[in-house]
Amino acid sequence: MGIISIFHGCFCHEGEVVALVAERVGAVVLDDPKLLELTQTRFGVQALALERSLFQGKRTGAFLAVEKRHHLAMVRRTLADKLVDLEQDKILCSGFLAHLVPRSVNHVFHVCLIAEFGYRVDRTMADLKLSLDLARERVAGDDRVRATWTEELLRKEPWDHTLYDLVLPMDRKSVEEAADAIVEHSRKDLLQPDDLSREALRDFQLQAAVELALAEEGHAGQVKAESGRVELLITQNVIMLSKLEEELRDIAIRVPGVEEVIINLSPEFYQKTMYRQHQPEKRNKLLLVDDEREFVHTLSERLLMREIGSAVVYDGEQALAFVEEDEPDVMVLDLKMPGIDGLEVLRRVKAAHPQVQVIILTGHGSKEDERNCLDAGAFAYLQKPVDIDVLTRLLEQARVREEEQPRTTHPGEHENGA
Numbered sequence: 001m002g003i004i005s006i007f008h009g010c011f012c013h014e015g016e017v018v019a020l021v022a023e024r025v026g027a028v029v030l031d032d033p034k035l036l037e038l039t040q041t042r043f044g045v046q047a048l049a050l051e052r053s054l055f056q057g058k059r060t061g062a063f064l065a066v067e068k069r070h071h072l073a074m075v076r077r078t079l080a081d082k083l084v085d086l087e088q089d090k091i092l093c094s095g096f097l098a099h100l101v102p103r104s105v106n107h108v109f110h111v112c113l114i115a116e117f118g119y120r121v122d123r124t125m126a127d128l129k130l131s132l133d134l135a136r137e138r139v140a141g142d143d144r145v146r147a148t149w150t151e152e153l154l155r156k157e158p159w160d161h162t163l164y165d166l167v168l169p170m171d172r173k174s175v176e177e178a179a180d181a182i183v184e185h186s187r188k189d190l191l192q193p194d195d196l197s198r199e200a201l202r203d204f205q206l207q208a209a210v211e212l213a214l215a216e217e218g219h220a221g222q223v224k225a226e227s228g229r230v231e232l233l234i235t236q237n238v239i240m241l242s243k244l245e246e247e248l249r250d251i252a253i254r255v256p257g258v259e260e261v262i263i264n265l266s267p268e269f270y271q272k273t274m275y276r277q278h279q280p281e282k283r284n285k286l287l288l289v290d291d292e293r294e295f296v297h298t299l300s301e302r303l304l305m306r307e308i309g310s311a312v313v314y315d316g317e318q319a320l321a322f323v324e325e326d327e328p329d330v331m332v333l334d335l336k337m338p339g340i341d342g343l344e345v346l347r348r349v350k351a352a353h354p355q356v357q358v359i360i361l362t363g364h365g366s367k368e369d370e371r372n373c374l375d376a377g378a379f380a381y382l383q384k385p386v387d388i389d390v391l392t393r394l395l396e397q398a399r400v401r402e403e404e405q406p407r408t409t410h411p412g413e414h415e416n417g418a
Helices: 014-025 032-043 045-055 061-085 096-100 117-128 132-154 175-186 196-216 241-253 267-271 293-304 315-326 342-352 367-375 388-404
Strands: 003-008 029-032 089-093 106-112 166-169 222-226 229-234 260-265 286-289 312-315 330-332 356-363 380-383
Touching: 003 014, 003 096, 014 029, 014 089, 014 175, 029 032, 029 356, 032 061, 032 096, 045 061, 045 132, 045 293, 061 096, 061 196, 061 312, 089 096, 096 132, 106 175, 106 196, 117 132, 166 175, 196 222, 196 229, 196 241, 229 241, 229 342, 241 260, 286 293, 286 315, 293 312, 293 388, 312 315, 312 330, 315 342, 330 342, 330 388, 342 356, 342 367, 356 367, 367 380, 380 388
Parallel strands: 003 089, 003 106, 029 089, 106 166, 229 260, 286 312, 286 330, 330 356, 356 380
Antiparallel strands: 222 229
16 A cells, blocks of 8 residues: 655644544544654654654754754664554555655655644644744744755755656645545555565665664665665765775665665765864764663663763774764763773864763763873762753863863864954
8 A cells, every 4th residue: 555644734633634534534644643653662762752853953063963864863773673564554644754654655645734824823822722923933943943954854844846747735725635645545546565665665764774773883875775785975084994884885785685785975075175264153062982882772771861972983983983073062971982092082073072971871980990091181970870950060160161171273273263
């Protein structure tokens, strides 16, 4: 059976339309809450943390996108596997995550529900009992979130007609009329799955599996999959390209179903700037470093609940590479890690980036370790388990300290920023 994908603006009768269409065609509904719930069950990440990371966070730039990318990979993997599992059923995807269904799967019917701004403002005032100004702010804010989402995902505006097979103006259509139009179009023969579209769905499943494997190791990159052949596009300029290629290939080839891995450089690879311009509005960047993955992801989620976004890496080598690529303000660093340990990471970071504030957080430290870390320039030394309120206060103090430090010039930068 086919797949119906419905994206919508706020206050466009989306809930009523989705419910009516699902009832009429007998579809299994995979809306945002359902997919986040399934992802939570599968990966152990709280649905609220996923929602805030993907849709509500104020994260900008490559640094703060790391956790978002990992969460997105989890959700994409959940969706891809579910679409394959329900291949014989009619499926209705609704919400932000409806845009994750790839255009290469040609038995998907893409729908957009939208209405004029004023109409949605009036509905917001009526439904939420808000003033005109607050209603306008609410709708405009929701539109900005959706614009950010589609720009990051598809490089297009959310209401771009080229993204959809059918656009329904809900200020001029009743719920009944909208449902009728969707049901009528979804029953066309062109939207029934064939061998090619089923194969495209399995390629999507493999792509999602590889993306998640890469994200779990802290890597970014664009992934394409076709009949067991996976192409990885490196988008960020790096110093040790051959080492990165080897690591990416090793991760991808271990994913079940991958038969061949091809690595190419995307055009973005060659667009790295020669210096970084200090932009105060993009500060407040936090990096968590710990080889205990369950612990560090739990910590990241707890901080996210306090509106503190973070990036996560799992060993000293990844931490050093990350700092060189996108310098954080504050780092929370585990002391005992395989390979390069926390003390050595601390020394190297403070030598090259003295303004970065480092909080040591360890479960296996001694008084001597504490003295060595503080002598090496650590901002604070904490033992696990940590009181989240204590850590939150220290993070704020560390950020204040970081802002008071003079910025250093890195290799390749000019003193005057020119």
